Amino acid sequence: GLCLFDQEMRFVRLNPTLAAINGLPIEDHIGQPVQDLFPDFYETVHDYFQQVLTTNNSVTFEISGTTPAQPKIKRTWLASYYPVMLGSQQRGVGAIITDITEQKQIQAELAESKALVQQIAEASPAVLSLFELPSGKTTYINSAIETLLGYTPEEIYQDGHEILPRHVHPDDMAEVLAHFAALSQAQVGEILGYEYRALHKDGSWHWIYQRNVVFSRDDTGAVQQVLGVGSDITELVQTQEALQHNAMLLRTALNSTPIVLFTQDLDLRYTWIHNPIPGFRMEDMLGHHDRDFLSANEAAELTRLKQHVLDTGETRYFEFELQTGGPPRIFDLTFAPQHNSEAEIVGLTGVGIDITRTKQIESQLQRVSTKQPQATQVAVQLGDWDYTLNTSQMTWSDEVFTITGFNPQESVPSVEDVFCQVYSEDRPQLVSLANQLYQIQTPFSLDFRIHSQLDDSIKFLNILCRPRFDDAGNLVGLYGTVMDITAQKQSETSLEQQAFFDPLTQLPNRHFFLEHLKLFIRRVSRDTAYQFAVLYLDLDDFKAVNDTLGHSAGDQLLVEVAQRLENALRPGDIVSRLGGDEFAILLEQTSQLEQTTDIGLRIQGALSVPISLPSTQVSMTTSIGIAFYSPEDPWDSQTSILENADIAMYLAKRQGPGNIQIFDPSMRTERVEQIELKTSLRQAIRHQEFVLYYQPLVYLPERRLAGFEVLVRWQHPQRGLLTPFRFLPLVQSSRLLITLESWILEQACYQLSQWAAQFDLEPSFRFHINISPEFMTHDNFLNSLRIILNETAVKPQQICLEITENAFVGYGKAVDERIKGLKQLGVHIALDDFGTGFSSLSYLHRFPIDVIKIDQSFIRSLDLDPSLQRITQGIVNLAESLNLCTVAEGIETLPQLQLLQTLPCHYGQGYLFSRPLPATAAEQQLREPASVGWELLQ
Numbered sequence: 001g002l003c004l005f006d007q008e009m010r011f012v013r014l015n016p017t018l019a020a021i022n023g024l025p026i027e028d029h030i031g032q033p034v035q036d037l038f039p040d041f042y043e044t045v046h047d048y049f050q051q052v053l054t055t056n057n058s059v060t061f062e063i064s065g066t067t068p069a070q071p072k073i074k075r076t077w078l079a080s081y082y083p084v085m086l087g088s089q090q091r092g093v094g095a096i097i098t099d100i101t102e103q104k105q106i107q108a109e110l111a112e113s114k115a116l117v118q119q120i121a122e123a124s125p126a127v128l129s130l131f132e133l134p135s136g137k138t139t140y141i142n143s144a145i146e147t148l149l150g151y152t153p154e155e156i157y158q159d160g161h162e163i164l165p166r167h168v169h170p171d172d173m174a175e176v177l178a179h180f181a182a183l184s185q186a187q188v189g190e191i192l193g194y195e196y197r198a199l200h201k202d203g204s205w206h207w208i209y210q211r212n213v214v215f216s217r218d219d220t221g222a223v224q225q226v227l228g229v230g231s232d233i234t235e236l237v238q239t240q241e242a243l244q245h246n247a248m249l250l251r252t253a254l255n256s257t258p259i260v261l262f263t264q265d266l267d268l269r270y271t272w273i274h275n276p277i278p279g280f281r282m283e284d285m286l287g288h289h290d291r292d293f294l295s296a297n298e299a300a301e302l303t304r305l306k307q308h309v310l311d312t313g314e315t316r317y318f319e320f321e322l323q324t325g326g327p328p329r330i331f332d333l334t335f336a337p338q339h340n341s342e343a344e345i346v347g348l349t350g351v352g353i354d355i356t357r358t359k360q361i362e363s364q365l366q367r368v369s370t371k372q373p374q375a376t377q378v379a380v381q382l383g384d385w386d387y388t389l390n391t392s393q394m395t396w397s398d399e400v401f402t403i404t405g406f407n408p409q410e411s412v413p414s415v416e417d418v419f420c421q422v423y424s425e426d427r428p429q430l431v432s433l434a435n436q437l438y439q440i441q442t443p444f445s446l447d448f449r450i451h452s453q454l455d456d457s458i459k460f461l462n463i464l465c466r467p468r469f470d471d472a473g474n475l476v477g478l479y480g481t482v483m484d485i486t487a488q489k490q491s492e493t494s495l496e497q498q499a500f501f502d503p504l505t506q507l508p509n510r511h512f513f514l515e516h517l518k519l520f521i522r523r524v525s526r527d528t529a530y531q532f533a534v535l536y537l538d539l540d541d542f543k544a545v546n547d548t549l550g551h552s553a554g555d556q557l558l559v560e561v562a563q564r565l566e567n568a569l570r571p572g573d574i575v576s577r578l579g580g581d582e583f584a585i586l587l588e589q590t591s592q593l594e595q596t597t598d599i600g601l602r603i604q605g606a607l608s609v610p611i612s613l614p615s616t617q618v619s620m621t622t623s624i625g626i627a628f629y630s631p632e633d634p635w636d637s638q639t640s641i642l643e644n645a646d647i648a649m650y651l652a653k654r655q656g657p658g659n660i661q662i663f664d665p666s667m668r669t670e671r672v673e674q675i676e677l678k679t680s681l682r683q684a685i686r687h688q689e690f691v692l693y694y695q696p697l698v699y700l701p702e703r704r705l706a707g708f709e710v711l712v713r714w715q716h717p718q719r720g721l722l723t724p725f726r727f728l729p730l731v732q733s734s735r736l737l738i739t740l741e742s743w744i745l746e747q748a749c750y751q752l753s754q755w756a757a758q759f760d761l762e763p764s765f766r767f768h769i770n771i772s773p774e775f776m777t778h779d780n781f782l783n784s785l786r787i788i789l790n791e792t793a794v795k796p797q798q799i800c801l802e803i804t805e806n807a808f809v810g811y812g813k814a815v816d817e818r819i820k821g822l823k824q825l826g827v828h829i830a831l832d833d834f835g836t837g838f839s840s841l842s843y844l845h846r847f848p849i850d851v852i853k854i855d856q857s858f859i860r861s862l863d864l865d866p867s868l869q870r871i872t873q874g875i876v877n878l879a880e881s882l883n884l885c886t887v888a889e890g891i892e893t894l895p896q897l898q899l900l901q902t903l904p905c906h907y908g909q910g911y912l913f914s915r916p917l918p919a920t921a922a923e924q925q926l927r928e929p930a931s932v933g934w935e936l937l938q
Helices: 016-022 039-055 101-123 144-149 153-167 170-184 234-256 296-312 356-368 398-404 415-421 424-435 486-500 510-526 542-549 551-568 593-608 640-654 665-679 681-686 724-733 737-758 781-792 812-825 840-846 866-881 894-902 919-927
Strands: 002-005 011-014 059-067 070-085 091-099 127-131 138-141 192-199 205-217 223-232 259-265 270-274 316-322 329-339 345-354 382-388 393-396 444-451 458-469 475-484 532-539 574-579 582-588 622-628 660-662 690-699 704-716 720-722 766-770 799-803 828-834 851-854 885-888
Touching (some): 002 016, 039 070, 039 091, 138 153, 144 153, 153 192, 170 223, 205 234, 259 486, 296 316, 329 356, 345 486, 382 398, 398 458, 510 574, 510 582, 681 724, 681 737, 690 919, 704 737, 781 812, 866 885
Parallel strands (some): 704 766, 766 799, 828 851
Antiparallel strands (some): 002 011, 070 091, 192 205, 329 345, 382 393, 382 475, 444 458, 690 704
16 A cells, blocks of 8 residues: 655545545545554554654564554555655655465464474474485484484484495495495485385385485585485385295296186277187287187187176086197187176176197096096196996095095095085086986086085185987086186186286276276267266376385375275266376266266365365365267367367366366367467577567656567467467476576577677666576576676676566575675676565665666556556655666557656566567667667657
């Protein structure tokens, strides 16, 4: 708020902002003394008021209290009093009042945050440390080190520069030193990780996963301190070694077992194959039908059998003779329907066992004697049996006893004893078989489970059964083989789990999701009334959980999120983990926006409930993109709906955490354009496609050219000249901002050097160059600037770097140090867009600013709005009292210019003088000011 007082501290003028702050109309202020209107403030402000009148100097102070507008809320203001002339002889005091309550709260919160960070560090189960390079000397470590390795922090501090040889395994020392060398060259914010073994106080070695980031550097850019986070991964390493061993055993078992495993979709195209039949190549089978590589008769028969399984949902067993380029081979085939989570058939799973050798042995046995035990020599997992119907006599080979676990020293167990060992769910099929015992006329195969007599473990058995007839053709007995197929069944289950499910969350994985997405699309092609939607989810700030609490906590969080997503959905909907912290959801029979949005909100609500982790609780939000499937979509891809949802999700994330966005076709066009621009950014920098433009800065009292503001444009080969609005956000997201700004600074200095040699520039002639806080706080910023100034022979006084108030938010101390370094170098600093933030006055009070740039929002209607004139006058007076220069942005009319000259404002820029110019046009203006509309100012 702004106001004017006379010498009796009576209100003479004030703007509506201050009236609103005070809670009184403007007319109730005019002529009234502060003592009457605000007695609680009078004693505080009176001394400052008298100080301004006595010394004729400005004064800035803080004041706290309540106002009639908010009598129950205590607020804090930053007040700046400065001397003014109310008339030709009458002195008064002007005041600028800025509400800094939020800033004070932020400062208090920062203090609390600092204390909280200390508490978190001490409570963290991970080891947090600060150490020096290259010795590793530790300057801070939390108490978690005692839990991890048995040492107290004091013992670690005492190790000093000897910490590495005392605690790092000799075999890992080279790895640690190489990591330290990489840290010394690391970029800002770059996190480097490595694994090594550390010595426990009890003498054992523990595997540690350490992540480090550069914490501070000295003036030369050398690393001073490194922040490290370490966690014990000994159990993880041991588990990984065990898993690798088990995986090797599984691969060895599968590779050495003559079992063919495969899956097919509803069109009976092969989608996955293990151990193709000799004579056939995997690449000839994947994505193809049987008819593409088998004979017509073989393909027709197999297709008939498989289609029957898909139509009936029954698991079927067959023996099939196949020509493979050599002698015919016989396979025992098992075809089973493959179901999704909704119990819908989505394909077929097949298992093929080459039983050619078994058949040959059976044939030999049948020719010689049905009693000979030669078939039992085929393999340890294969045994033979015989059953005579009229006597109910059963004989087993030794291998059958071994497989079932019955004692071979005893007699063959009765049918009832065997039946008791059969797994309860498999007994009905054996009962059905027993009821048809005397009707068996053809060979058959049967799979079932039993409880082993040895250890009660579950075993999968396959029985091959053939009828035996007498000379009259009467059924007199049965004979066959028993095969232990437990390993095969376990392999099938494990392979299916690995192929279609995420190992961490047990949710379906991307492959599973895409397969079901194709099924949904095919269903829409058959039934246009069936509609579905896709939700694409990305957890907000999940990286912060991993970085602060560790990957173990992050994994635990993902598991809990997965469970909550499943619980939040309807029966039949499919949720999948695509990878990292991204999830996708298929919503079936959904076409209404309101219903889909309600599900998204239900998900947000489920995730907002705090999740308990080992050391803390966290509440999550997720950005959600929603896309509906339409057969008329122009994007010819079965995954386009997922891509659309992804595009909408990224737009939601740009709007802030916890947002939901519905896909619109225009988003895809914009995304494609952004991707194309982003892809060509590096090439643009490499091929010098960026160009500098220059907007004149005018010294208003003399209406002469005093410098240029340097601006950047992209001369795109296809899209023409692009303004920063089109490409700067992409530059920032591509991490190319520092590279581009460094190029701008270098090119601007070279251009200034050329013009300084070519023209007789005034000593006060300057280039104003905008810089971001990321660039200014970069470790090599000051050093790079010194090098550029030396190479171009540009004087530091000829450069004015413009920063916005955003540079002070979130960068704090780093910005303080850089501004001090710039002032020592002699470079000028301008505070850009002054008056648009909340704490401009406090920045002027804290930092050595040289120039205030009055934002164009104040200038745009300056000649039409008296309140804007008074505000601008107050800013100019404030700047003058602080010995600062002022620059007015966005001057477009002569009345605006004339008003600014009467204030008086020192400098100005805007379309009244000139638009931003390419270098050739700017050079022409230096040579002949009237050549670019300069006659307006003469």
